[in-house]
Amino acid sequence: MSLEIKELSFAYDKKLVLNNMSFTAYKGEVLSILGPNGVGKSTLFKCILGFLTEYTGKITINGLDASSLSVKELAKQIAYVPQRSEPVFNFSVRDIVLMGTTNDLKLFSSPGITEQAKVDKALEKLGILELSDRCFHHTSGGERQLVMIARALVQNAPVLLLDEPTANLDRGNQILVLKQIKALAKEGYTIIQTTHDPEHSYMFSDKILTMKNGTVLSCGTPSEILNKETMKSLYEVDMEVFSLFDDRARFCVPTSIISNEN
Amino acid sequence: MNKQNTKKIKTEQNSEISSNKQLSGPSAIIIFAILLIVLTLLSFTLGRYPVPLKELLAILGNKIFNLFNGSEKFWTDQMEAAVWNVRLPRVILSILVGACLSAAGASYQGVFQNPMASPDVLGASAGAGFGAALAIFLDLKHVNITLSAFVMSLITVVLVFRISNYVKGGKVLGLVLAGIIVSSLFNAGTSFIKLVADPTNKLPQITYWLMGSLAGAKWSEIKFVIFPMLAGIIPLILLRWRLNVVTMGDEEARSMGVDAEKIRIATIISATLVTASAVSVSGVIGWIGLVIPHMMRRIVGNNYQWLMPVSMLGGSIFLLLVDNISRNVTTSGIPIGILTAFVGAPFFIFLITRRGERY
Numbered sequence: 001m002s003l004e005i006k007e008l009s010f011a012y013d014k015k016l017v018l019n020n021m022s023f024t025a026y027k028g029e030v031l032s033i034l035g036p037n038g039v040g041k042s043t044l045f046k047c048i049l050g051f052l053t054e055y056t057g058k059i060t061i062n063g064l065d066a067s068s069l070s071v072k073e074l075a076k077q078i079a080y081v082p083q084r085s086e087p088v089f090n091f092s093v094r095d096i097v098l099m100g101t102t103n104d105l106k107l108f109s110s111p112g113i114t115e116q117a118k119v120d121k122a123l124e125k126l127g128i129l130e131l132s133d134r135c136f137h138h139t140s141g142g143e144r145q146l147v148m149i150a151r152a153l154v155q156n157a158p159v160l161l162l163d164e165p166t167a168n169l170d171r172g173n174q175i176l177v178l179k180q181i182k183a184l185a186k187e188g189y190t191i192i193q194t195t196h197d198p199e200h201s202y203m204f205s206d207k208i209l210t211m212k213n214g215t216v217l218s219c220g221t222p223s224e225i226l227n228k229e230t231m232k233s234l235y236e237v238d239m240e241v242f243s244l245f246d247d248r249a250r251f252c253v254p255t256s257i258i259s260n261e262n
Numbered sequence: 263m264n265k266q267n268t269k270k271i272k273t274e275q276n277s278e279i280s281s282n283k284q285l286s287g288p289s290a291i292i293i294f295a296i297l298l299i300v301l302t303l304l305s306f307t308l309g310r311y312p313v314p315l316k317e318l319l320a321i322l323g324n325k326i327f328n329l330f331n332g333s334e335k336f337w338t339d340q341m342e343a344a345v346w347n348v349r350l351p352r353v354i355l356s357i358l359v360g361a362c363l364s365a366a367g368a369s370y371q372g373v374f375q376n377p378m379a380s381p382d383v384l385g386a387s388a389g390a391g392f393g394a395a396l397a398i399f400l401d402l403k404h405v406n407i408t409l410s411a412f413v414m415s416l417i418t419v420v421l422v423f424r425i426s427n428y429v430k431g432g433k434v435l436g437l438v439l440a441g442i443i444v445s446s447l448f449n450a451g452t453s454f455i456k457l458v459a460d461p462t463n464k465l466p467q468i469t470y471w472l473m474g475s476l477a478g479a480k481w482s483e484i485k486f487v488i489f490p491m492l493a494g495i496i497p498l499i500l501l502r503w504r505l506n507v508v509t510m511g512d513e514e515a516r517s518m519g520v521d522a523e524k525i526r527i528a529t530i531i532s533a534t535l536v537t538a539s540a541v542s543v544s545g546v547i548g549w550i551g552l553v554i555p556h557m558m559r560r561i562v563g564n565n566y567q568w569l570m571p572v573s574m575l576g577g578s579i580f581l582l583l584v585d586n587i588s589r590n591v592t593t594s595g596i597p598i599g600i601l602t603a604f605v606g607a608p609f610f611i612f613l614i615t616r617r618g619e620r621y
Contacts, residue, residue: 046513049513049516049517050516051513051516071516071519071520071521072519074519075516075517075518075519076519078517079517079518080513080514080517082513082514085510085514087509087510088375088376088377088509089372089377089509089559089564090564091506091563091564091565092563092565095506095563095564095565099506099507099510099518100518102503102504102507102518102519102520103518103519103520105503107500107501107504108500108501109503110502110503110567111503111567151518155518155519
């Protein structure tokens with residue numbers, strides 16, 4: 001089970017945003033995509049999720065050509081956790097998560113006892129069962145992100161796409177969410193996430209892909225990717241990369257700060 | 263999995279914000295259904311020819327099931343005529359129109375992801391008003407007025423759809439803008455008809471119709487609108503769960519396996535059909551489509567699985583109540599459109615100014 005992107009290109013009004021991208025994410029691994037703003041990460045996700053269809057190249061999900069899949073079939077393969085979900089109406093947490101079961105329902109059906117049980121299971125797995133009756137608007141940033149992950153889990157798709165899952169979260173909540181993501185990969189989910197945090201992607205990923213100018217700059221294990229040469233070419237900032245705790249963590253610091261340069 | 267850690271997540275609120283509903287969906291449906299039945303029975307006992315409950319049940323039983331075989335009648339013919347020919351069509355029409363306008367309002371709010379949306383958004387009311395005014399001006403009678411209102415209402419919505427395709431920007435914004443434009447155009451048309459209409463007989467008739475009323479409710483009108491109403495209401499009920507998903511936005515809905523565009527089109531067509539049907543028999547009755555779904559959101563929450571049926575029941579109860587007030591307060595009967603505005607506007611101000619509340 002995997003997600004394979006082959007020679008993917010996409011242009012908005014003749015402006016090439018994705019340029020011949022190729023990579024593969026395998027079952028049970030967390031693939032983190034690092035790259036500066038505007039590099040095409042969101043466009044890549046939109047192509048994978050079928051929001052944008054006029055791309056060239058091929059997206060294969062678990063052996064199936066994504067372009068030939070219906071909306072329903074695609075949702076069976078991939079679940080999506082948006083960076084920030086702001087429902088207009090103040091649904092309860094349970095209702096939000098229940099929405100993830102829609103793909104299993106017939107067109108005119110509403111969720112029943114089976115779907116409620118799935119929701120309970122997902123909320124319990126993520127440790128947020130006690131939130132189930134709370135209004136979504138009344139949850140904290142970290143809780144919201146876990147609720148959205150719970151919604152993706154009940155969708156029962158083997159591939160999870162997470163768009164900057166730790167953006168806007170404080171440090172504590174970031175770690176909690178990332179631990180859950182890592183644990184889900186261990187259960188067999190294929191996880192692709194975008195992030196702006198090299199240190200987190202080092203600690204919580206199995207593979208890091210760096211993106212620049214709409215194409216793959218490098219792709220490999222965290223220890224192969226997180227070095228000062230890659231950071232320099234990715235962000236165009238000189239950085240020192242420090243290894244900590246027997247290289248279980250790496251820490252990036254801009255050289256200008258260390259040397260007191262402005 | 264990481265339960266211990268997850269429990270430490272910082273919460274911004276205290277535990278008092280634990281739920282967004284006061285009543286469970288099934289409980290609300292049962293309570294509102296009982297309220298509607300009680301109010302329906304009460305509606306017969308109020309008015310210029312009050313009919314006691316015993317006689318009322320006997321008349322209805324005899325008419326529907328032929329219980330008394332004509333021999334043991336203990337009610338007057340006048341009572342029977344008042345119940346069967348006057349009050350019952352009016353009560354049924356109140357229930358139908360209230361349910362339709364409220365369901366349409368809740369649906370528009372969902373598909374437009376806008377709590378301010380109402381049946382007026384797509385110009386359905388403005389079109390129906392113009393159609394009725396035109397029919398009255400052309401000296402058409404009864405069902406033809408209804409038919410004209412219905413046809414013009416549908417034409418308005420088709421126009422709104424066509425124009426919205428050419429509006430640059432989002433589709434939802436395009437629909438709302440096109441709705442405003444077309445509504446203004448048809449309202450201007452109605453004003454022009456009022457300007458040139460005979461001020462002694464046609465102008466008052468047009469004005470009265472535009473204010474909304476169920477005073478002239480007849481069985482023929484119910485027969486005329488019942489099928490388009492059902493044709494619209496049934497899809498709205500069946501698609502109500504997917505409407506929840508559509509409110510999350512097109513991309514999120516798609517990622518959950520729901521083609522938001524298809525659900526939106528089906529919902530708008532159905533909601534417009536029920537609005538046009540309702541307005542064509544009752545005249546322009548505002549506020550129900552906006553206020554009732556909001557009230558019901560407070561009672562059962564925002565899940566359309568329960569919000570839709572409860573809004574329909576709430577709309578029926580509200581319009582039946584307002585119609586009873588309209589019938590009983592003055593001998594001539596205050597037009598319902600005026601009463602719903604008197605009740606709806608202050609209530610809506612109360613709703614939107616409550617501190618710390620969100621939809």
